[in-house]
Amino acid sequence: MSAAEHTQKLEVVEICAGAGGQSFGLHRAGFTHRLAVELDTHAAHTLEQNLRRVLKEDGVDVPADLVKVGDVASPATWDPDSYKHVALLAGGVPCPPFSIAGKQLGSSDERDLFAWAIELCGRMKPKALLLENVRGLSTKRFSGYRQAVLDKLHDLGYIAFWKVLQASDYGVPQLRPRFVLVALLPEYAGYFSWPQKSAEQRTVGDVLSDLMGENGWPAEDVEKWVAGAQSIAPTIVGGSKKHGGADLGPTRAKKAWEALGVDAMGVANNAPDKDFKPREGATGPKLTTEMVARIQGWDGEFADWKFLGRKTSIYRQIGNAFPPPVAKALGEAIRDALLKKGTPRPLIETSSTVHDPVYKLLRRQSRPLTVEQIITRLAQVGVSMEEPEVERxxxxxxxxxxxxxxxxxxxxxxxxxxxxxxxxxxxDHQRHDLFTQHRTRIS
Known part of the structure; x- marks a missing residue:
């Protein structure tokens, strides 16, 4: 994105920005960062160095306090009231509260900031909101939670859209399903459409072929490996401080990596050399952090993002990131809506969408209802539920x-x-004490 294209000043404030996957994608889509907030010092260092560089290259005036480091929900870190009415509030709030691989504690998890981000939107009044999280937030377990935040956005005057997007549909050689919530003020909402999928699906072998051969691994071995890696990767995991060292995932993911000819038991310092032989039980070499970054979408126009820190820290930064190509595609869709490009389409009243009918019913009632009464009341509005489902x-x-x-x-x-x-x-929320207790393991 050139300096001229940034002159329209679509400013973005980004929370839980990580090492900059979403940041870089939004920048390429034409958004100019006014502020980014990140908790992890290593990720914030990477973000600061890279984001400041690309802004300068585009001739954009760079704020002195471009990146703030600390708890995004703490007044000591930043003042949201100083950033009211920006074009976009964006963020990738922590995923563990909703992850299927975790305990799915939701609102009981001290890392949960999704509902807080909705309140922040009401406080800052941006033209648009973009939040991404794991697919788990789209499941039945969180239908009530989802209903509550969508109803809140409606009360705040926003039109909200949500969808599960696959990174592989946007040129990223990885599955990586993500729950994406986009909300816009009514004057822009009719111009929003979800980004079109990429016509080409890239494979692990295709994007890593040059890196696999850069350290002397014989060309015939590289070609054989590439031929066996003609598929997309499983979701890159291991981005949590609780997981220890760099690791490409649980047993199921490791089997998928094995089928691609990748040794998932760690991350290598260097690409395979001329004498490389797979370790016993492995089908191929380990990936380097540079290779993992390629699979996460740091390739092509996104290739010049440099990660800072030691190997495990770099791997965590990559593992926690939102793929830049997906962020760019979403950013372009939101940008076009804010610039009112195209012809607005009629909007269906999104507040009428019911994610959890039991939640909706109980929220409207002033008196307690038994399970039998819930079943009867739901039937009156055309919703059929049996007792076990209501109890769930x-x-x-x-x-x-x-x-x-x-x-x-x-x-x-x-x-x-x-x-x-x-x-x-x-x-007085329990989040404050729990956050203080577990600060060193939150990422």
Whole structure:
């Protein structure tokens, strides 16, 4: 993106920015960073050096406080009121609260900032909001949580859209499904459309062929490896400080890597040399961090992003990132909406979308309802549910909301929905103590 194309000043404030995958993609789409906030000092160092460089190369005035390091929810880190009405508020808030691979604690996890980011949107009043997270947030477990944040956006005056996107649909040689939430003020929402998929799907072998041969591995061995790696990679994982060293994933992922001819038991310092032989039990070489970055989308126009730090830190930075090509595609779609390009399309009233009918019903009721009453009330509005399904919904809701239970004389329990447990900025929320206790392992 040239300096001229940045002159329209579509400014972005990015929270939980990591090492800059989303940052670089949004920059290439024409957004100019006014501020980026990141907790991890190593990732923030990478982000600061690279983002400042690309802004300068495009002739953009770079703010002195371009990157702030610290807890994004702490007033000591930054003042959101100083950045009101920017074009875009964006972020990749922590994923572990919703990850299928984790405990899915949702609002009970001190790392959960998704609902807080919605409140932040209401405070800053940007023209558009972009949040990405793991696919787990789109599952039934979080239907009530999802309903609560979408209803809140509607109350704040935004039109919200959400979708699960696959990175491989946008030129990234990796599966990596991500839950993406986009919200815009009504005057721009009609111009928004999800980005078109890329016509070409790239493979691991194609994007890594030159790197595999750069250290002397014989050409015939490289060609054989490339021929066996003509598929996309499983999701890059291992970006959490809790996982220890660099590792390409759990057993299922390791088997997928094995089929691609990759040794997933760690990350190599260098590409294979002329004497390389796979270790016993492995089908090929380990990847270097540069190779992992390629698979994460740092290739082509995104190749000049330099990661700083030691190998494990670099791997975590890459593993936590949002693929730049996907961020660029989303950024272009949001940019075009904000510039009102094309013909606006009619909008379906998004607030009528029901993700969790039990949540919706209990939220409207002033009196507690038994399971039987919930089933009857839902049937009256055309929703058919059996007792076990209603009980599953109630169980899920109990994780993220205060679910109050009242015993009837008949012995039945009646349910009413209390407060959302999620952190939205409360001074007395348990998140503060838990965050302090676990600060060193949060990433």
């Amino acid at each position: 919904h109630l169980n899920h809701l109990g994780h993220d909301f205060e679910l109050e239970k009242t015993a009837r004389k008949t012995g039945e329990l009646a349910y009413s929905l209390g407060q959302f447990k999620a952190f939205v900025g409360q001074d």
